[in-house]
Amino acid sequence: MLYPELFAALEQARWSLADDVPWDRFDPALLTDEQALTVKLNAITEWAALPATEMFLRDNQDDSDFSAFISVWFYEEQKHSLAMMEYLRRFRPALVPTEAELHAVRFPADPAPKLETLMLHFCGEVRLTQWYRRAAEWHQEPVIRAIYDLISRDEARHGGAYLKYMQQALARDPTAARAAFAKMGFLMAASGRSGKPLHPTNLHVSRALYPRDTIQSRLPDPGWLERWLDTQLCFDQACEDRVVGAILRNLSILLGQQFDDVRSLNRYRKTLGAAAPGVAVARA
Ligand SMILES: [Fe+2]
Ligand SMILES: [Fe+2]
Numbered sequence: 001m002l003y004p005e006l007f008a009a010l011e012q013a014r015w016s017l018a019d020d021v022p023w024d025r026f027d028p029a030l031l032t033d034e035q036a037l038t039v040k041l042n043a044i045t046e047w048a049a050l051p052a053t054e055m056f057l058r059d060n061q062d063d064s065d066f067s068a069f070i071s072v073w074f075y076e077e078q079k080h081s082l083a084m085m086e087y088l089r090r091f092r093p094a095l096v097p098t099e100a101e102l103h104a105v106r107f108p109a110d111p112a113p114k115l116e117t118l119m120l121h122f123c124g125e126v127r128l129t130q131w132y133r134r135a136a137e138w139h140q141e142p143v144i145r146a147i148y149d150l151i152s153r154d155e156a157r158h159g160g161a162y163l164k165y166m167q168q169a170l171a172r173d174p175t176a177a178r179a180a181f182a183k184m185g186f187l188m189a190a191s192g193r194s195g196k197p198l199h200p201t202n203l204h205v206s207r208a209l210y211p212r213d214t215i216q217s218r219l220p221d222p223g224w225l226e227r228w229l230d231t232q233l234c235f236d237q238a239c240e241d242r243v244v245g246a247i248l249r250n251l252s253i254l255l256g257q258q259f260d261d262v263r264s265l266n267r268y269r270k271t272l273g274a275a276a277p278g279v280a281v282a283r284a
Contacts, residue, residue, distance in 0.1 A: 001065045002066075002069065002164050002168060003065050003066075003069045006069050006072065006161050006164065007072055009157075010072050010076070010157060010161070013153070017079065017082065017083055017086065021083065021086075021143065021146055021147055021150070022142065022143060022146050023090065023143060025142045025143055025146075026090070026091055026143045027141055027142060028091070030139075030141040031091065031092070031139075031140075031144070033092075034232070035138075035139055035141070035144070035232075036088065036091075036092040036095050037095060037221075038135075038224070038228050038232065039084050039087060039088060039092075039095070039144060040084075040088060040092075040095045040096070040097055040220075041219055041220070041221060041224045041225075041228070042135075043081050043084035043085045043088070043097055044081075044097050044101055044102060044105060044219055044220075045105070045201050045216070045219065046077055046078070046080040046081035046084065047097075047102045047105055047106075048105045048106075048200075048201055048215040049073070049074055049077030049078055049080075049081075050074075050078070050105075050106050051106045051107060051108065051215075052077075052109075052121075052200065053070055053073075053074040054108065055108070055109045055117070056070045056117070057070060058111070059111055059112065059114045060114055063114075066165055069161065069165070073161070076154050076158070080151045080154065081102075083147050083150070083151065084147065085097060087144055087147060091143075101219075101220055104218045104219075105215050105218045107209060107213070107218070108206065109205035109206055110205060110206050110207060110208075112205075115169055115176060115177055115180035116180045116184050118162060118165060118166060118169065118180075119166065119181045119183075119185060119188075120184050120188065120200055120203075121162055121200055122159055122162040122163060122166060122250075123185065123188035123189070124188075124199050124200040124201075125155045125156070125158040125162060126156075126159050126246045126247055126250075127188070127197065127199055128152075128155045129155040129156040129246075130152075130235075130243050130246075131229070131233070131235065132148045132151050132152035132155060133148075133152045134233045134234075134235055134239055135148045135152075135233060136149045136152065138232060138233050138234075163250060163254070166181060166254060167254065170254065170255075178255060178272055179273070181251060181254065182251075182255070182268055182269040182272055183269055185248075185251045185265060185269075186262065186265050186266050186269050188247060189243075189244045189247045189248060189262045190262050190266070192243065192244060193262070196226070197229070197235075197240065197243070199225075200215075202214050202215070202216045202225060244262065248260070248261070248262070248265060251265065255268070
């Protein structure tokens with residue numbers, strides 16, 4: 001069981017919404033309406049941990065250890081949403097998401113192979129860690145900078161926790177785990193090159209609800225994520241290289257292979273006979 005040690009580690013790292021966010025340092029001159037709006041959209045996106053949790057619990061009914069860990073993950077992700085909403089409540093009340101806007105991202109994903117979902121979420125946490133680090137630099141206002149800094153550290157720890165479950169999966173069923181991790185690792189690492197970096201919140205997850213079956217498609221402004229990355233954060237090639245480098249580095253250690261670039265991971269994936277990843281319908 002990994003849950004007890006992960007619970008202890010995450011509890012030790014936990015920050016307080018009331019005491020560890022420097023609310024009294026808010027400087028109104030350093031927050032634009034444009035920036036505040038991106039906080040609202042990220043608050044709603046973080047709320048998508050709710051349907052993701054429903055998916056995890058449904059698809060891991062045979063794994064009570066992982067399901068128990070999801071209680072901690074769910075708590076921390078909802079707290080991320082709450083931290084951003086609290087920021088808006090204090091400093092831009094007109095932009096606090098409504099309950100209806102939050103509820104709009106709650107819809108069921110199609111059942112999916114759980115090892116692929118695990119790898120997808122590991123990569124998602126790696127990517128989000130870098131997005132939020134960049135957001136902490138882009139904002140000038142000290143309170144939201146501190147919030148993004150706190151949250152990005154949580155996302156990095158979530159990636160570390162998923163990695164432990166990936167190690168466990170490799171020990172239990174190496175063939176299936178290698179194929180799933182190589183397939184989804186390639187999909188996630190290669191996506192930046194196509195100009196549309198993939199994340200669990202912009203993947204299609206439900207055939208019945210297509211095309212409104214991504215979290216991003218349910219937001220008040222479905223096109224905001226690309227704008228946030230391209231023109232606001234300027235999440236450029238050097239930033240993307242940090243995401244891909246982290247994915248390849250961790251996969252190299254995990255699988256005992258040296259992946260210097262996405263091509264070498266793709267070659268490895270082919271030797272396993274892992275199916276080419278389709279992007280039409282993936283999972284959150
Ligand atoms: Fe989060
Ligand atoms: Fe996370």
